[in-house]
Structures are given as structure tokens and as C-alpha cells.
Amino acid sequence: MLTFYYAPNSCSTAAHIVLEEAGAEYEPVKVDFTAAEQHGPAFRAINPRGKVPVLRDGERTVTENVAIQFHLTERFPEARLRPSDPAGQVRWLSTLCWLASTVQPDARHITRPENYSDDPATHPALVAKGHKTLTRLMGELDAMLAPGPWILGDDYSTADPYALVFTGVAKKVGIDLSPFANIAAWTDRCIARPAVRKILAMECNALLNPPGIAPGTAD
Amino acid sequence: MLTFYYAPNSCSTAAHIVLEEAGAEYEPVKVDFTAAEQHGPAFRAINPRGKVPVLRDGERTVTENVAIQFHLTERFPEARLRPSDPAGQVRWLSTLCWLASTVQPDARHITRPENYSDDPATHPALVAKGHKTLTRLMGELDAMLAPGPWILGDDYSTADPYALVFTGVAKKVGIDLSPFANIAAWTDRCIARPAVRKILAMECNALLNPPGIAPGTAD
Numbered sequence: 001m002l003t004f005y006y007a008p009n010s011c012s013t014a015a016h017i018v019l020e021e022a023g024a025e026y027e028p029v030k031v032d033f034t035a036a037e038q039h040g041p042a043f044r045a046i047n048p049r050g051k052v053p054v055l056r057d058g059e060r061t062v063t064e065n066v067a068i069q070f071h072l073t074e075r076f077p078e079a080r081l082r083p084s085d086p087a088g089q090v091r092w093l094s095t096l097c098w099l100a101s102t103v104q105p106d107a108r109h110i111t112r113p114e115n116y117s118d119d120p121a122t123h124p125a126l127v128a129k130g131h132k133t134l135t136r137l138m139g140e141l142d143a144m145l146a147p148g149p150w151i152l153g154d155d156y157s158t159a160d161p162y163a164l165v166f167t168g169v170a171k172k173v174g175i176d177l178s179p180f181a182n183i184a185a186w187t188d189r190c191i192a193r194p195a196v197r198k199i200l201a202m203e204c205n206a207l208l209n210p211p212g213i214a215p216g217t218a219d
Numbered sequence: 220m221l222t223f224y225y226a227p228n229s230c231s232t233a234a235h236i237v238l239e240e241a242g243a244e245y246e247p248v249k250v251d252f253t254a255a256e257q258h259g260p261a262f263r264a265i266n267p268r269g270k271v272p273v274l275r276d277g278e279r280t281v282t283e284n285v286a287i288q289f290h291l292t293e294r295f296p297e298a299r300l301r302p303s304d305p306a307g308q309v310r311w312l313s314t315l316c317w318l319a320s321t322v323q324p325d326a327r328h329i330t331r332p333e334n335y336s337d338d339p340a341t342h343p344a345l346v347a348k349g350h351k352t353l354t355r356l357m358g359e360l361d362a363m364l365a366p367g368p369w370i371l372g373d374d375y376s377t378a379d380p381y382a383l384v385f386t387g388v389a390k391k392v393g394i395d396l397s398p399f400a401n402i403a404a405w406t407d408r409c410i411a412r413p414a415v416r417k418i419l420a421m422e423c424n425a426l427l428n429p430p431g432i433a434p435g436t437a438d
Contacts, residue, residue: 115352129336
């Protein structure tokens with residue numbers, strides 16, 4: 001049995017979508033960040049780092065988004081959510097790691113400047129630079145999507161929902177995505193997938209709003 | 220033929236050590252950050268992101284530290300630089316991703332505050348917070364090393380030289396590592412390995428200084 005710990009509209013959305021795409025049977029457990037549940041003793045017993053996503057698979061606990069995606073693609077190979085050839089797999093992993101180690105930390109300066117400076121007077125400068133950096137990274141993503149239709153080319157992979165998380169963040173923080181036509185077309189393709197649409201709706205994600213699904217469907 | 224692009228005492232040190240541990244034949248190419256070579260047209264043609272490490276393997280170009288380590292462990296399986304069982308592999312990948320997506324970006328606030336704010340007046344606050352965060356992360360690493368002798372337990376893996384890079388950064392920026400006895404013992408074990416010692420000496424790494432190898436051996 002799989003148990004998946006997530007917070008709506010955090011980076012856990014990516015692994016959440018992957019679970020759906022894989023057709024996995026799993027129990028989703030929402031960690032309420034607004035109530036700081038991630039820092040409470042119950043969740044700290046599951047992940048001492050106080051972060052989502054976390055996947056429990058029997059006796060095993062898997063942390064870190066990329067490792068969870070790797071594990072799910074190993075466990076559900078028939079879902080073909082990563083390339084099957086060695087060269088493609090390394091390129092897939094490289095793309096995931098770029099998202100995890102560059103895009104996500106850079107975006108976090110906009111949403112969590114307090115993580116990087118204890119002086120609130122410095123936060124506007126962090127947010128401003130974060131906007132510049134995330135805009136540049138969206139340009140990089142747009143260029144990666146030029147061949148299309150998916151990030152790695154012909155085949156959809158977990159890199160698509162993972163990247164989608166950060167276009168959602170960019171939209172939410174007010175970055176103008178209109179210059180990025182490839183991102184726009186790819187976002188539409190992603191949202192047309194039932195698994196993606198289901199999780200974005202459940203999490204009230206900004207990418208579905210507007211036009212979107214009625215907020216009443218969210219948890 | 221493998222070609223490895225690196226900058227001394229950057230995160231590329233990890234993959235550099237892995238190449239040596241694997242007994243790979245490779246051509247090391249130094250990218251001179253002091254001359255901003257990473258932003259020049261020659262290197263940008265190899266990696267448009269202007270970052271090291273980069274591994275060329277025949278026609279293929281592999282970027283991102285974790286993906287390079289993955290590729291090298293696939294290519295040189297006899298070196299046993301990652302666990303052979305599926306559960307161990309996921310734990311190895313999770314550890315690499317924690318280093319890549321948490322430890323490295325957090326440490327970079329100390330060494331490159333200009334990446335995160337255009338206002339130099341804010342940089343001391345970023346550096347100060349970075350020190351606090353990296354000290355906390357060194358505590359986390361110290362706890363991970365308690366069972367020992369290596370990060371994943373009984374067997375050395377690429378996670379060891381990768382983590383060693385950041386203890387080197389911590390030492391270089393003046394973080395007091397004396398409370399972390401597990402890190403100290405593990406650092407000694409790492410440095411006792413010929414491959415580690417060779418690359419740290421070649422790159423004039425702070426972990427060998429003092430007592431160290433004569434600086435004259437560095438490139």
C-alpha cells in the first residue's frame with residue numbers, strides 16, 4: 001500500500017500527478033501548511049525535514065521529489081513515465097534535477113524570502129531578483145519546449161508535470177507568461193490530460209483558474 | 220572517450236572524484252571561473268547554462284551533477300559506486316537530490332549572494348542566514364553519518380564525495396565544524412582514499428590545507 005503526503009500547490013503536486021498517471025492505488029494525506037502541520041511531531045516522525053512530498057511504500061519512506069518520481073517509474077514501468085533507453089533516462093534525470101536544484105530554489109525566493117534572510121527589509125530585493133530569475137528560467141523552459149510536444153520530445157514523462165508546477169508558481173506570483181508561446185501550448189496539452197486535470201482541480205491550482213473547474217471540487 | 224569540464228573547488232569536484240573512483244579514462248578540461256570562461260562562447264556552446272560539471276561521452280553531453288553521477292555509475296558498474304538493490308538506489312538518489320536541491324543552493328547564499336539580490340546592502344543578511352542554514356545542514360549530515368562508516372552505511376557511494384564538497388565549502392567560509400565528530404571522522408576516511416586525495420590536491424581544496432599536500436601539485 002502506498003501513502004502519499006502532500007500539500008496543495010507545493011512541489012508535491014508533481015508526484016501527486018505522477019501517482020495518478022501511473023494508475024497507482026494510494027492514500028493521499030494532506031499536510032496542512034496553513035496550520036504548520038509539517039513542523040508538528042506527527043509529520044516530523046514521518047519526515048524529520050518537515051517537507052513534502054513523502055511517499056510511504058510498505059516499510060519504506062521515500063523523500064525528495066526526484067527520488068519519488070524515480071521510484072514510481074520503477075514501480076509502475078507499464079505507465080512509461082520515463083524514457084526506456086539509457087541515454088533518454090539520463091536526459092530525463094538531468095531535466096528533473098534542473099527543476100529541483102535550480103528552478104525550485106530560485107522560485108522559492110519569491111514565495112519564501114524569509115528562508116534566506118532574517119531581515120524583512122531585505123525581502124523585497126529577494127522577491128524582485130526572484131522574479132527576474134524565474135522569468136529567465138521560464139524562457140529557458142520555453143526554448144526546451146520548442147521541439148515539443150513534451151519536454152523530452154515525443155513522449156510525456158514525469159518531467160512534464162514537474163515543470164508544470166513551476167509554471168503554476170510563475171502564474172501565481174504574477175510573472176507575465178504571454179511571451180512564451182511554447183509554454184502556453186504545452187500547458188494546454190498537460191491540462192487536457194485527465195490525471196493532470198484531476199489533481200490541479202483537487203488542489204485548486206492557479207493554472208485552472210480561470211477558466212477552471214469549480215473550486216467546490218477541491219479538498 | 221570521456222571529456223570532463225570542471226572548475227576547481229566547485230560542485231564539479233564531486234563528479235571529478237567519481238571519475239577517479241571509477242577508474243575512468245577521461246580528459247579533464249578546466250573552466251577558468253576567474254576569467255569568466257563559463258560565460259564565454261566556447262563553453263556556452265557546450266553548456267548554454269554556463270555551469271559545471273559537464274560530461275561529454277561520445278556524442279552525448281550530460282549536465283547536472285546528479286545525472287552525471289547516475290550516468291557514471293551505469294557506465295562503470297564494476298566500481299560499485301551506488302547501491303545495487305532497488306531500495307538502496309532510491310535512498311542514494313534521495314541523498315544526492317537533498318545535496319543538489321537543498322544543501323548546494325543554501326550554501327550558495329554565502330558564496331554568491333549577488334545571485335539572489337541586486338542590492339549589495341542586502342548581501343550581509345543573506346550571508347548571515349546562509350551561515351545559520353549551512354550550520355544546521357552540517358548537523359543534519361553529522362546525524363546521517365552516525366551509523367557510518369559512509370553516508371549510506373556500510374558502502375561508499377558517490378554520495379560521499381558529493382557531500383564532501385559541501386563540508387569543504389563550510390570549512391572554507393569559516394563554519395565551525397568542531398561540534399560534528401561524525402563529519403570529522405568521515406572526512407578523514409574520505410581523504411584517505413587515493414581518488415579523493417588526488418582530486419582535492421589537484422584542485423587545492425581547503426580540506427587538505429592544513430596539513431595537506433604541497434600546493435605546487437595543483438593545476
